[in-house]
Amino acid sequence: MLLVGDVGATKTDLAIVSPERGARAPLAEATFPSAAYEGLGAIVAAFVAEAALRVDAASIGLAAPVVGDRAEFTNLPWRVTAKRLRETFALSAVWLLNDLEAVAHGIPHLRDDELHTLSEGQPQAGGTIGVIAPGTGLGEAFLTWDAGRYHAHASEGSHADFAPADPFQLELLRAMWSRFGHVSVERICSGLGLPNIYAALREEGIAPESAWVADRLAAADDPTPIIVDAALDPKRACALCRETLDVFIRILGAEAGNLALKVLATGGVYLAGGIPPRILPALQEGSFLKAFRSKGRYAALLSRTPVRVVLYPKVALLGAAHYGLEAGAVSVRRE
DSSP states (O other), X not given: OEEEEEEOSSEEEEEEEOTTTOTTSOSXXXXXXXXXXXXXXXXXXXXXXXXXXXXOEEEEEESSOEETTEEEOSSSSOEEEHHHHHHHHTOSEEEEEEHHHHHHHHGGGOOGGGEEXXXXXXXXXXXXXXXXXXXXXXXXXXXXXXXXXXXEEEEOGGGXXXXXXXXXXXXXXXXXXXXXXXXXXXTTSSTTTHHHHHHHHHHHTSSOOOHHHHHHHHHOSOOHHHHHHHHHOSSSOOHHHHHHHHHHHHHHHHHHHHHHXXXXXXXXXXXXXXXXXXXXXXXXXXXXXXHHHOOGGGHHHHHTSOEEEEOOTTXXXXXXXXXXXXXXXXXXXXX
C-alpha cells in the first residue's frame, strides 16, 4: 500500500491508497495542523499508528523546492529527506514531489464537474498547461505532452520578482521593498500576501477601514479569511476589503498571464489552491481575465488561452497518489 501526502505550511493531508482501489478511494485519510508537529516524520508516525495499516512506499507533495531526494521548507522550520523517511518507516521507495508538481500530476485526472471555466479559449491538443495556486503561499508548475501523455514539472516561479502593473502596485512594491528587500510575487499574491495589500491600501487612504473589520483583525491569528469574507459579504460591505481583493485578483491575473507566456500554455492555465474556489464570484467579474490578457502584442494569444479553476480540494493528494501508483507499477514490472 502507498502512503500519499500533501504537506503545506498550514496543514498536512495524508492518505493510504492501494492499486486495487485506486487513487480516489483511500483506505484511510486524515488532516493534521503542520506547525503543531516538529517535522513530517512525527505526523506520518501518528497517522500510520492511527490507521493501523502497513505501507510499503510513499509519494508526498511538499510545499518546498525538492532537490534530489531532499526538501527544505520556506514557511516551516522543516527539512525532509527521502532516505530518512525510507529508513524510519521501512519503506521500499519514497518519492518526494513539489506540492505544485503533485497538483499538476492530478490535473489530467480531474472530471469536468471538478473544474470551473473562466475562459473557454481555443485549447491546442497536447499543448503545454500552466498551473498556478494561491493558498497560504503561491505555487506554480506546468505540464508538457510527450509519448502520449502529460508530464508534470515543478517550478519556483512564485519566488521570482513581483512586477507592478499600475501606479498603486508600484507604491505597494516600494513599501514592500522597505520591509523585505526582495519582493517576490508570493509576498503579495497569496494568503500571506493579502494582509500586505490591505495594509498598503489603508496607509494610502484609498478606502476607509470598517471598524468591525479592524476589531476582528486585531483579535485574529490569521487576518486573511477575515479580509476575504468581509470583501465578499453582500450584507455588510467593507470597501477596504473589497479593494484589497480586487488588487489581489488583478495581480493574480497578471501573474497567471506571465506563466502562460513563459511556458506557452496553449493547453490552458489552471487556477488551483485554496483561494480561487473561495473567491470564484469575484474571479468571474472580469478583472482577472483583463489582467491575464493585458500583455501588449500577445493579448490576442492569451485571449485564446483557456482558463479554468480547480474546484476539487484534494487535487495534490490525487496527483501524488497517481504518481506513486504509476511509479510503483513500473518498479514492479522492472523487477
